[in-house]
Structures are given as structure tokens and as C-alpha cells.
Amino acid sequence: MLDAARAEFLERGYEAASVRAVARRAGVDPGTVRHWFGDKTHLFTATLGLADVDPAAVVRAATDGPVAGLGERLVRAVVTVWDTDYGDTVRLVIPAVMSDPGLRALLPQFLGAELLGPIVRRLEVSNARLRTSLVASQMAGVLMTRYLVPIEPLASQPPERVAALVGPTLQRYLTDPLPAVAHGPAEEQNSSHGE
Secondary structure (H helix, E strand, O other): OHHHHHHHHHHHOOOOOOHHHHHHHHOOOHHHHHHHHOOHHHHHHHHOOOOOOOHHHHHHHHHOOOHHHHHHHHHHHHHHHHHOOOOHHHHHHHHHHHOOHHHHHHHHHHHHHHHHHHHHHHHOOOOHHHHHHHHHHHHHHHHHHHHHOOOOOHHHOOHHHHHHHHHHHHHHHHHOOOOOOOOOHHHHHHHHOOO
């Protein structure tokens, strides 16, 4: 089933793939796929080797509560999830995904739909996608320097301390005014779309 899921995701993309299509490709009933993997999100994370990670739980942990503390809650939720096995999963999965062009191309779709999308909707501002992409860049840096290329003392700080240190930067991206820059072609295009 995981081979069929991988093929389906690579062929159709994350958003267009379905549990039913994966079941058809694997030659099983859709109920069998749902029994073992639940929904499409969990099927995709299992395809990446992250069967025990529930992206919806991470997002809920971050988005439950006022927007004012969202940055700190997000850092705490992400770091707590990856700390459960001392970062071993991150060290195994991220290099594998990054070395696979198909999975690497799917990752932005998955992150956008399942992790960043709920935050975009929570912000309710026209440039929410830009803001959440800035947050993602900061979190990628935290994951890199905490787990992949551990830099001390950040790598050994408890999740609460990391959240207290990094959370305000994420919060600034989420809610503070973004700096104005001179308009160039790309900036004009982004401005016309509210981003």
C-alpha cells in the first residue's frame, strides 16, 4: 500500500491524490487503506516514514489559543514532536526526502495544505501566505541546527526554552508590520495578489 501511495502521490500530487485512488492502485479496498493509515494526511506521512507523526495535532497545538501567542506555541509543538525520539526521525527522513526529487516536489504541497494552510486561515490577512512562508523558513532553520547539524547550545535546549527564544521571531513574522521594500517586478506581482 505504501508503494502504491508513493506512486499515486508522485504521479498526481498531494492535493489530487486520494485514498480511493491509492487503494485502486494497490488492489485493495479503500477501507483497508483507511484501517491501516486513516486519512490521506497520515498515509502521506507514512509514505515519508513518519507514521507516528500527526500533523493535524501539531497544528491544533499551535493554533488553539489567541493569535498573539501563535509563534511560541508553534515552535513548542514542532520541537516537542521531533524531540520524542531525540531527533532521530528528522535525521533519517529529511535527507531521504531531500535526495528524492519526487518527494521533494511533494513536500511544499503537503506543508501548504496540512501545516501552513490552517495557519494562513487563522491569520485572516491578505499576506498570510507570505507570513507563513517566513515562519516556515525560520522553523526549517531550527530543525537544521537542532537535529541535522546540531549547533550548541540550541541543540540541547529544552523545547520550552527554544519556544521562548524563537517564538517572538515567528510572532513578528505572523503579526507585526512587514518592512516595505522598493517595488521590483516580483514585488509588484506579489503586491497585486496581496502578498
